[in-house]
Amino acid sequence: MSAVAANGLVKHFSPDIRAVDGIDLDIPEGQVFGFLGQNGSGKTTTVRMLTTLLRPTAGTARVGGIDVLADPDRVRKLVGVALQEVGLDDLQTGREQLSLQSRLFGISSGETRRRVDHLLEIVSLTDAADRPVKGYSGGMKRRLDLACALVHEPRIIFLDEPTTGLDPVTRDQVWRYVEELNRDGVTFFLTTQYLEEADRLCHDIAIMDRGKIVAKGSPAELKSSIGTDAITVLFASDDDAQRADSRIRQLPGIDSTALAGREVVAYLRNGASAVAGIVLALNDAGLTVSELRLAQATLDDVFLRATGHHLEVDKRVEVAAVAGGAA
Amino acid sequence: MTRFITTTWLLMARALREARRQPANDLGNAFIPLFFYAVTVGAVGGVAREAFGVDDYKGFQLPVALLQGAAGIAGGAGLALTQDIQSGYFEKLMLTSTPRFAIVLGRMLADAVKAFGLSILIIAMALAVGSGFETGPVGMLVLLVGTAAFALAYSGIGVAIALKTGSPQAAQAGFLIFFPLLFLAPTFAPIEVFATWLEVIARANPVTYLIEGQRSLITAGWEPAALAKGAAAIAGIAALTFTLTGLALRGRSR
Numbered sequence: 001m002s003a004v005a006a007n008g009l010v011k012h013f014s015p016d017i018r019a020v021d022g023i024d025l026d027i028p029e030g031q032v033f034g035f036l037g038q039n040g041s042g043k044t045t046t047v048r049m050l051t052t053l054l055r056p057t058a059g060t061a062r063v064g065g066i067d068v069l070a071d072p073d074r075v076r077k078l079v080g081v082a083l084q085e086v087g088l089d090d091l092q093t094g095r096e097q098l099s100l101q102s103r104l105f106g107i108s109s110g111e112t113r114r115r116v117d118h119l120l121e122i123v124s125l126t127d128a129a130d131r132p133v134k135g136y137s138g139g140m141k142r143r144l145d146l147a148c149a150l151v152h153e154p155r156i157i158f159l160d161e162p163t164t165g166l167d168p169v170t171r172d173q174v175w176r177y178v179e180e181l182n183r184d185g186v187t188f189f190l191t192t193q194y195l196e197e198a199d200r201l202c203h204d205i206a207i208m209d210r211g212k213i214v215a216k217g218s219p220a221e222l223k224s225s226i227g228t229d230a231i232t233v234l235f236a237s238d239d240d241a242q243r244a245d246s247r248i249r250q251l252p253g254i255d256s257t258a259l260a261g262r263e264v265v266a267y268l269r270n271g272a273s274a275v276a277g278i279v280l281a282l283n284d285a286g287l288t289v290s291e292l293r294l295a296q297a298t299l300d301d302v303f304l305r306a307t308g309h310h311l312e313v314d315k316r317v318e319v320a321a322v323a324g325g326a327a
Numbered sequence: 328m329t330r331f332i333t334t335t336w337l338l339m340a341r342a343l344r345e346a347r348r349q350p351a352n353d354l355g356n357a358f359i360p361l362f363f364y365a366v367t368v369g370a371v372g373g374v375a376r377e378a379f380g381v382d383d384y385k386g387f388q389l390p391v392a393l394l395q396g397a398a399g400i401a402g403g404a405g406l407a408l409t410q411d412i413q414s415g416y417f418e419k420l421m422l423t424s425t426p427r428f429a430i431v432l433g434r435m436l437a438d439a440v441k442a443f444g445l446s447i448l449i450i451a452m453a454l455a456v457g458s459g460f461e462t463g464p465v466g467m468l469v470l471l472v473g474t475a476a477f478a479l480a481y482s483g484i485g486v487a488i489a490l491k492t493g494s495p496q497a498a499q500a501g502f503l504i505f506f507p508l509l510f511l512a513p514t515f516a517p518i519e520v521f522a523t524w525l526e527v528i529a530r531a532n533p534v535t536y537l538i539e540g541q542r543s544l545i546t547a548g549w550e551p552a553a554l555a556k557g558a559a560a561i562a563g564i565a566a567l568t569f570t571l572t573g574l575a576l577r578g579r580s581r
C-alpha cells in the first residue's frame with residue numbers, strides 16, 4: 001500500500017494563483033520522499049492539502065490508505081506534521097505543550113508523561129522543558145515543534161522545510177532523527193530547498209516548479225538520467241565555446257551537453273576515460289581550452305535541466321540561517 | 328462523547344492556566360464592573376426610593392455589575408483565539424484528532440469559569456456594602472450559574488468573529504455590541520418608568536430578561552416566570568452564537 005497517493009491534486013487560490021496545478025504522487029511505505037522546489041512552487045500548499053488543513057480545488061489524495069477528504073480525522077491520527085512556520089503557544093512551557101498535544105491525541109496521562117520525557121531528551125530540551133516557550137531560541141522552538149509532531153508516534157511524517165534557518169549542528173541533528181525513525185519504518189514526506197538534504201536523506205524526490213512536478217525519481221536515477229559525470233570546459237570566448245559544443249556533442253559516449261556563455265558542460269557516464277578524447281578532439285579543431293573540470297553530476301544539474309534555472313534559496317532564509325548559527 | 332468531554336476539559340484547563348499567567352487581563356475585567364457599581368449606587372442609590380420605588384438599590388444594581396463583568400470576560404476567548412491563529416498554534420490543534428468544536432468550547436468554558444469566580448467576588452462586595460439577597464445561598468448559586476452560562480453563550484460572538492477574520496481588532500469590536508444592549512435594558516431604573524420608545528426597545532432586548540431574572544433572585548424572591556424568561560434569553564443567545572461559531576469553524580477548516 002502507498003503511504004501517500006495523490007491523483008490530479010489541484011489548489012487554485014484564485015484563477016491566476018495556481019499554487020498546485022495537478023500533481024500525482026505515489027509514495028511507498030517506509031520511504032523518505034523529498035519534495036524540492038524554490039519559493040512559491042507549491043510545496044507547502046501540497047503538504048497542507050495532504051494533512052487535511054486545506055481543501056483541494058480538485059483531485060483526490062489518500063494518506064495511509066485513507067481519503068483525506070472523506071475521513072480527515074483518521075488521517076490526522078496517522079500523520080505527524082511540522083509545518084514550515086513553527087506553531088507554538090508562547091505562554092505554555094515546552095513540557096505543557098507536548099503533554100497537551102499528546103493528550104489531545106487520546107493518549108493516557110501516564111503514557112504521556114513517559115513519551116514527553118523521552119521526546120524532550122531526544123530533542124535536547126529537558127533542561128528548558130519547564131520554561132515558557134516565549135523565551136526559547138529559534139532552534140529550540142523548531143525542535144519543540146518537531147517533537148510535537150512525533151508525540152503520537154505517527155507512521156507518516158510531513159516535515160515542511162524542517163531545516164531552513166537552522167544552524168549546521170541542529171540541521172545535522174534533524175537529519176539524524178529522520179534517519180533513525182525511518183529505520184523503524186516511518187515514512188517521511190519532506191519538503192526542502194536544499195539539494196544536499198534531498199541527496200543525503202531521500203530515497204525518491206520530486207521537483208516542483210510552478211505547481212507542477214517536472215521530474216521524479218531517486219537522486220541517483222535523476223542524476224544518471226543526465227549522465228553521471230559532468231565535464232565542464234571553459235574557453236576564451238563564447239564563440240569558441242559554441243564551436244566546441246557542437247564538436248563535443250558528436251563524440252561517442254556523450255549523453256548531452258549544456259552551453260552557458262564561455263562554458264560547455266558535457267554529461268556522460270564515464271568521465272575520467274573521456275577526458276583525453278575531448279582534449280584531443282578540441283585540439284584537432286584548433287580550440288584552446290582555458291580550464292577543464294571533471295565532477296559528478298549533481299541534483300543541481302538535474303534541477304537546471306528540469307526547470308531551466310538553478311535552485312535559488314531565498315536570501316532571507318540564508319540570512320536567518322546565519323543569524324541562527326550565530327545565536 | 329467522552330473524548331469530546333476530555334479534550335474540552337484539557338483545553339479549558341490550558342486556557343485557565345494561561346489566564347493565571349497574565350492576570351493583568353482580568354484585573355480590568357474585575358475593576359470596571361465594581362467601579363460602575365460604586366458610582367451608580369453612589370449617585371442614584373439615595374433617590375431610588377422616591378424616584379422609582381426601589382428600596383434596595385444596591386441589590387437592584389448587582390445584576391448590572393455581574394453582566395458587565397461577565398461580558399468583559401467573555402471577550403477573552405475570541406481574543407485569545409486570534410493569538411492562537413496568528414501564532415499558528417491553532418493549526419497545531421486542528422492537526423490533532425480533537426473534535427473541532429472542543430477546540431473552541433474549551434476556551435469558552437474557561438471564560439465561564441472566570442465569570443463564575445468574578446461573580447462571587449462582585450456578590451461578596453455587594454453584600455458587604457449592604458445589598459440584600461432574598462433567595463439566600465441557593466439563589467446565589469442559581470445566580471452564579473446563570474451568569475456563567477451567559478458568559479459561555481456570549482463568548483461565542485468573539486470566537487465566531489475570531490474564526491472568521493483572525494483579527495484581534497474585529498474580535499474586540501464585535502464583542503462590544505453587548506454594551507448598547509446593556510443600556511437599552513432596565514439597567515438604572517425599572518422598565519415601568521421608561522419612556523414608551525425605550526420600553527418598546529427594552530422589551531425586545533434579551534438582556535432585559537436576563538437582568539430581570541437575575542434581579543428577581545436578589546430583590547424579590549423565587550419568581551419562576553422571571554427565571555424562565557432569563558434562562559430563555561441565555562438559551563437564545565447561546566443558540567445564535569454557537570451556530571455562528573459552528574459555521575465559522577467549518578469555514579476555517581475548508
Ligand SMILES: Nc1ncnc2c1ncn2[C@@H]1O[C@H](COP(=O)(O)OP(=O)(O)OP(=O)(O)O)[C@@H](O)[C@H]1O
Pocket residue numbers: 013017018019020037038039040041042043044045046084193
Ligand atoms: N492562502 C493563500 N492565499 C493565496 N495565495 C496563496 C496562499 N497560500 C499560498 N499561496 C500562493 O501559492 C503559491 C505557492 O505557495 P506555497 O506556500 O505552496 O509555496 P512553497 O513552495 O511552499 O514556497 P516556500 O518555499 O516559499 O515555502 C505562491 O504563489 C503563494 O503566494
Ligand SMILES: [Mg+2]
Pocket residue numbers: 043044045084160
Ligand atoms: Mg513553503
